[in-house]
Amino acid sequence: MQKPLNEASLIIHFVLLFLVLLLISPQKAFSQEKSNLRFLTINVWSGLDYNGTFRMGEYESAERRKSRFLLLLEQIQKIKPDVIFLQEANPVARFADTLADSLDFDEIHQVCLAGIKFGPLGIPTNIKEGMSILARTSLNLEKFDLWKLSGSFGVYGDAVTIQFDESIFAVVGKITFQNTPIYLVNVHLVSSPPKDPYMASKFESLVKEEKISKDEYQNGIKIWELREKRRINEVKKLSKFISGLPSESPVIVAGDFNATPDSQVIQLFQSTSDPLKSFFDVYPFGTSGRLYSWNPRDNKNILFSSKKTDARGIPREGYDYLSALGAEIPRRIDYIFLSHHFNPENVLNCFIGLDSLVEGIQASDHYGVLAEVNFDSVLQTSPKEFKTVTPIDRSKIELFPILMYDTSTGFGYGAKIFYLNPLKWNESFDLVLFNSTKGEQWYRLTFSWPDFEQRQGKIYPLAFDLMIDYDKWIKNSFFGIGNNSEFEDREYYTREPFELCLTFSRGFSTYIVGQIGASYKTIGNYNFSEESRLENLQPELNHLRVKAASFFLNLRYDTRDSFVNPSSGLVLQGGAEIVPDTSLSNVAFTRLSIWLHHYYTLFYPKTVMAIRLGLQSLSGEDLPVQVLLPIGGNRTLRGFSQDRFLGKTSAVFNAELRFPLYWRLGGVIGFDAGKVWDSPNKIDLCRWATNPTVGLRLYMDTFVVRADIGFGKDTTGFFFNFGHIF
Structure with missing residues (x-):
């Protein structure tokens, strides 16, 4: 028989391991010195005429398009922006990724115009256009939100797109500059010719010149007015969405507004009765130079848009003819706006550029707008967001009454109470009180310092979690051991577990977390049915009470954007739990586990693909059913009864598509798979x-x-x- 380990020795080893965990220095937060940032916005021009069902008309060859991209890259490298706003990139994912790789930037993007696509298949075949924000890696760019400003319902993503009309979005990103969050909004509003008397008169003259019919004219006027109203509604929605951003943090809005400075659209965006929601255009505070970001007088690419035929040589009619006339007018339609947190004195420079002409080629039909902004005063007054856990100044309590039905528990009732920061330590208390008609009695208290969500993605020297869990099942099911157990062999008994768990953890970086802890579990089996197989199953502990005092160690790589409800990121966790042979335990075993989670936002409306794969294995002799690895039930295989399969090795795969329905309500479509084995070498x-x-x-x-x-x-x-199952 194995000799019991000295308990004092075990405790000493555990304490020493914990001290090592504490003494390893975590990653230091990066500190930036310069206080200026350069922002660039440019519509990079798709080169398409937007006509065609199966394929859009193209104004240029693939070689010319590549030359334009290389010229764009060369000019960007010369002016050295820190943040770039792109519109009309096609295909947006490849365009943004290639540009970001070339500049060593991070990027976020959104498909806005693609027709019907499933992966590489779909129509029109040559368009997957969208917007992107790029930023230097030191700015920690992340996608914050996506706002739909106009268009009917559709699905918009890299993998799947289903849309039947033109949809307009604003892409919202967030950077962190000297521990200050700055919100970036990339805009591309619907296009139309300038709505002014000159254009109206010119369009009307086309009827007299018999270049268009009267019906074409009337239809064109109708479309013109509708698109102008649509753009006004888009900018109103944009302002409303922006007001929902954190009010104390600076915001920079940039992009192609398709409107001149004196237009109603720009006036609406800049005028507000609340000065705390106002924005100002940086261009008037820059150096003299180019007046227009759209200038057909010296931009050769605009010749394609102003031609009276499309890319296939088909004559334009009605509103399309009007659009071609509008393209002939120079104007400034691309902007960088700063929120009220800035003053004009913060604008060090602004100019219109990226206008090089090389061997008859220019980078786009738009010129770019570049602004250099000083952040000294803004950094002093804006809230901070550190890579380390920082105190929160609020308390919050959420109470959720429970009234439900569950296959395993029957009708249940109770409450969940979550109390955040009552002691002002960034801590949380999570209490569940639950009873059911099938006899489940579940009481759980979790104390976390700091709260799990508060420390997600942060660097911290020490965190502490205490969990007390009592979950008695008066009518628990036993089907047998192994993957071949039959549903018809089901029998009932009472299972009464109690667990006390202490966990200490440390965030070594924003992605790497180490955990060490101790747990005491006791699980009793009793109230067996007549002729119970479980009661007579060896070892004897199967029908008694198991006691297990364990130590565990986990190491986790975690890039999730949220602990509670992740929409992006990766989790890779390995762990080991050891139950030694001591007087505190009547079993001894080791449990090894590895888990992989992946979360990815597939498309808008925000639909998340979540995938989990886990493998666990026990080593030990004569292990009772209380400690065997179960699959089946609400956290593994949801089409099977709780603990449907038991074994010493288990594997679980789950995939979920999580999508919004209404308000706070969302839906899930998923797939579960799993299996148990007697040992790892039998995995198949x-x-x-x-x-x-x-x-x-x-x-x-x-x-x-x-x-x-x-x-x-x-x-x-x-x-x-x-909670999500993962």
């Missing part, structure tokens, strides 16, 4: 248990309420719980 890909699942999510501020239905071979599972 045959006969995994699988089930599809659908569900609803209610997104609270500090937690997620989950209801799922899984459709399995033996039963349909209805499950209610808190």
Whole structure:
């Protein structure tokens, strides 16, 4: 028999390991010295005429398009911007990624115009146009939001696009400059010729000259007015969305507004009764130079837009003819706006550039607008956002009453209470009180310092979590051990677990977290049915109470944007739990685990693909069912009963498509798969248990309420719980 380890020695080793965890220096937050940033906005021109069902007309060859890109890159490298706003990039994902790689920048982007696409297949075949924001890697660019300003319902993403009309978006990013969050809004409003008496008179004269018919004229006027109204509504929506950004943080709005400085659109955007929501145009505070960002007098690419035929040589009619006339007029339609946090004195320079003509080629049909902005005064007055955990100045309590039905628990009732920061330590208390008609009694208290969400993606020297969990199942199911257990062999018994868990963790960087802790679990099995197989199953502990005092260690690489409700990021976690042979335990085993999670926003409306793959294995002799690895139930296979399969090695795969429905309510379509084995060397890909699942999510501020239905071979599972399953 194995000799019990000296308990004092175990405690000493655990304390020493914990001290090592504390003494390893975490990554220091990066500190930037310069206080100026350079912002560039440019519509890079798709080179398309936007006519065609299966393929848009193209004004240029692939070689010429590549030459334009290289010229754009060369000019950008010369002016050295820190942040770039791109519009009309096509295909946007490849364009933005190639430019970002060439500049060593980060990038975010959004497909805005693509027709119907499923991966590389779809029509029109040559368009996947959109907008992008690029920034130096030191600025930690991240995608913050996406606002739809006009257009009917559609799906917009790199992988899937389904749209039947022109849709207009604003892409919102966030950078962090000297620990100050700065919000970036990239805009490309709907286009139309200038709405002024000159253009109206010129268009009317086309009827007299018999270049267009009277019907074409009337239809063109109608489209013109509708597009002008649409752009006005877009800028109103834009202002409303911007007002929802954190009011104390600076905002920079840039892009192609398709409107002149004296237009109603620009006046609406800049005029407001609330000075704390105002923006100003940086161009008047720059150096003298070019007056127009759209100038057909010296931009050779505009010749294509002003031609009276499209890319295929087909004559333009009605409104399209009017658009060609409008393209002949020089004007300034590209802007960089600064929020009220800035003063004109912050603008060090602004000019219109990227206008080089090399061997008859120019980078775009627009010229770029570049502004250099000083942030000294802004940095002093704006809120900070550190890579380390910082104190929060508010307390918040959320109470959620529970009234539900679950396949395993029956009808249940209770409450969940989440209390954030009552002691002003950045801590949280999470309490669940629950009872059900099938006899589940679940009481759980979790204390976290700092709160999980507050420390997500942060550097911190020490975090502490205490969890007390009592989850008695008066009518628990046992089907047998192994993957071949039959549903018909189901028997019932009472399972009564209690767990006390202490975890210490450290954020070594914004992505790497180490955890070490101790746990005490006790699980009793009793109230067996007559002729119970479990009661007579060896070892004897199967029908007694298991006690397990363990130490565990986890290392996690975690790039999730949120702990509670992630929409992007990767998690790779490896862990080990050791239950040594001591007087505190009547079992001894080691559990090893590895988990991979991936979250990716597929398309707008914000639809997230979430994938999890996990593998766990136990090593130990004569292990009772209380400690075997279960799959089945609300956190693994939702089409199967709780703990449907038990084994010493288990694998689980879950995939979910999470999409919005209304307000805080979201939907889920998913797939679960899993299998157990007696040992790791028997792992295979045959006969995994699988089930599809659908569900609803209610997104609270500090937690997620989950209801799922899984459709399995033996039963349909209805499950209610808190938090995503991963």
